[in-house]
Amino acid sequence: MSFFFEDSPSSPSSPKQAKHFVSFGCAFLFLSFFVFLAFTAIDYNWNWSSVFQYKKKFIDGWLISVGISFVTLFFSLIVGFLAAMGKRSTLLPIKYVASIYIELVRGTPLLVQIYLFYYVIADAAGVDNRYVMGVVIMSLFSGAYIAEIFRAGIESVGKSQLLSAKAIGLSSKQTYRFVIIPQALRNSLPALAGQFANLIKDSSLLSTIAIREFTLNAQEVNSITYSSFESYFPLAIGYLAITLPVMQLSRVIENKIRFET
Amino acid sequence: MKTPSHARLQFSKQVIGSLLGLLTILFISACSTPKDDSTLVVGMELAYPPFEMTDEQNNPTGVSVEMAQALAKHLGRELRIENIPFAGLIPALRTGKIDVIISSMTATDERRESIDFSDAYLSTGLCLLVSKNSAITSIDELDKAGVSIAVKQGTTGHVYAASSIKHANVLLFDKESAAVLEVSQEKADAFIYDQMSTFMNWKRNQETTTALLNPLKKESWAIGIAKSNEALLSEINDFLATFSQSGGFDSLGEKYLKEQKEEFEKLGIPFYF
Numbered sequence: 001m002s003f004f005f006e007d008s009p010s011s012p013s014s015p016k017q018a019k020h021f022v023s024f025g026c027a028f029l030f031l032s033f034f035v036f037l038a039f040t041a042i043d044y045n046w047n048w049s050s051v052f053q054y055k056k057k058f059i060d061g062w063l064i065s066v067g068i069s070f071v072t073l074f075f076s077l078i079v080g081f082l083a084a085m086g087k088r089s090t091l092l093p094i095k096y097v098a099s100i101y102i103e104l105v106r107g108t109p110l111l112v113q114i115y116l117f118y119y120v121i122a123d124a125a126g127v128d129n130r131y132v133m134g135v136v137i138m139s140l141f142s143g144a145y146i147a148e149i150f151r152a153g154i155e156s157v158g159k160s161q162l163l164s165a166k167a168i169g170l171s172s173k174q175t176y177r178f179v180i181i182p183q184a185l186r187n188s189l190p191a192l193a194g195q196f197a198n199l200i201k202d203s204s205l206l207s208t209i210a211i212r213e214f215t216l217n218a219q220e221v222n223s224i225t226y227s228s229f230e231s232y233f234p235l236a237i238g239y240l241a242i243t244l245p246v247m248q249l250s251r252v253i254e255n256k257i258r259f260e261t
Numbered sequence: 262m263k264t265p266s267h268a269r270l271q272f273s274k275q276v277i278g279s280l281l282g283l284l285t286i287l288f289i290s291a292c293s294t295p296k297d298d299s300t301l302v303v304g305m306e307l308a309y310p311p312f313e314m315t316d317e318q319n320n321p322t323g324v325s326v327e328m329a330q331a332l333a334k335h336l337g338r339e340l341r342i343e344n345i346p347f348a349g350l351i352p353a354l355r356t357g358k359i360d361v362i363i364s365s366m367t368a369t370d371e372r373r374e375s376i377d378f379s380d381a382y383l384s385t386g387l388c389l390l391v392s393k394n395s396a397i398t399s400i401d402e403l404d405k406a407g408v409s410i411a412v413k414q415g416t417t418g419h420v421y422a423a424s425s426i427k428h429a430n431v432l433l434f435d436k437e438s439a440a441v442l443e444v445s446q447e448k449a450d451a452f453i454y455d456q457m458s459t460f461m462n463w464k465r466n467q468e469t470t471t472a473l474l475n476p477l478k479k480e481s482w483a484i485g486i487a488k489s490n491e492a493l494l495s496e497i498n499d500f501l502a503t504f505s506q507s508g509g510f511d512s513l514g515e516k517y518l519k520e521q522k523e524e525f526e527k528l529g530i531p532f533y534f
Contacts, residue, residue, distance in 0.1 A: 042356050115439075123446050130448070208439065210411070210432035219348070220433055223415035224423055226375045228352030 061217030080146025193250030348415030362485030386476020
């Protein structure tokens with residue numbers, strides 16, 4: 001029985017790799033069995049060849065999704081940093097602008113933000129390029145979450161350090177530059193990687209304003225070929241192909257940080 | 262005090278217990294057939310006035326809803342209406358979630374490959390809602406580089422665009438309202454959709470759009486039925502014939518489509534129901 005339990009430091013160790021491998025295999029088979037049951041229960045005529053024909057649409061869509069996510073990540077880091085700083089500002093109007101922005105964005109569905117931003121604000125501003133607007137909307141959306149991640153990172157730096165910084169005569173600017181930001185950034189990294197994974201998934205909602213990203217293209221293949229579920233499999237795999245490595249990366253960073261402190 | 266191995270044994274009992282529970286639930290849900298045979302389940306997307314829509318109390322209403330009610334009465338079955346997005350209707354029918362589709366659906370050859378259709382009950386055509394300042398004045402000017410055309414996903418307009426439009430940029434939407442907004446804000450030049458909806462959309466956006474109502478492709482609507490269900494198919498065709506003879510469609514047209522009918526007559530565009 002102990003074969004299926006993770007080694008605790010006290011227990012005698014059995015071959016570790018094999019153990020994890022077998023358990024993973026069991027879990028995988030177990031879950032696959034239920035998925036298989038569910039699929040046999042729906043009595044559906046699978047037609048993979050028609051979906052396979054449209055593989056270029058999947059690839060193009062995937063590249064657009066990943067591209068938008070990377071550009072968005074860059075801008076949302078800037079937006080998030082500014083908003084986090086704004087929220088800590090002692091100048092009250094700035095503080096409130098930042099708080100209102102963060103709360104509004106975090107408190108409303110992304111779908112609503114996309115529609116309002118694209119059809120009201122962007123239209124009034126005269127911006128017509130939907131890809132540019134897509135990146136702007138996603139950056140503002142993700143930026144609010146990143147602001148909170150940064151804020152948590154900044155607050156994780158102990159008070160005693162701030163006092164010490166003051167004691168050795170650092171100015172407020174120097175305290176941020178040499179004490180707070182290096183630590184805050186490091187503490188935020190795992191959460192940032194997780195946010196990036198979310199960003200990739202959330203970008204699927206940009207399909208509602210006809211941005212030809214991964215989800216829209218997959219849905220299009222579904223409707224062109226009159227299939228129902230076939231397209232969703234490449235879709236799931238495509239998202240996993242990028243989110244799994246990102247989440248793995250987040251775990252690696254987390255472990256690294258734990259050893260350093 | 263419990264030794265670790267006891268704790269483990271208890272834990273594994275719990276794990277096995279909960280897994281068995283999960284297994285039972287999944288097994289039951291996989292085996293049970295949720296369909297009650299006596300109820301006629303009609304699928305439609307309630308976002309297509311005046312055919313499929315909801316009233317202030319959120320009850321389904323419209324031409325197709327009244328047709329469904331008459332059909333259920335004809336068959337002597339209870340009626341349940343399921344609100345399903347248009348692109349999801351055929352999958353729902355194929356997986357047995359619904360019995361028939363009455364959702365202003367055009368009987369096309371592509372769709373016939375996966376489902377069956379009744380006799381047609383309405384003829385209409387695809388036409389264009391064009392943004393006011395667009396250079397497009399006729400259908401022939403549609404397929405040019407630099408033109409963007411909005412379509413709704415899964416509609417015949419989408420199929421038409423996918424097969425016939427080579428140079429223009431096609432924009433896909435899941436909501437009719439988004440596609441109309443694109444045209445009225447000049448983000449898209451034209452929206453390919455059916456005549457009646459195009460007319461209504463133009464009515465609502467007269468300052469920003471023009472309707473080119475001459476059909477670029479004729480099509481007819483029919484009731485969708487799962488493949489090889491001959492009994493239901495002939496019953497439905499019976500129903501359509503009697504309903505048409507008894508003036509059912511005329512009174513529905515009078516009730517829901519009066520304005521469109523008159524306008525179409527004025528423009529000299531045939532309107533069949």
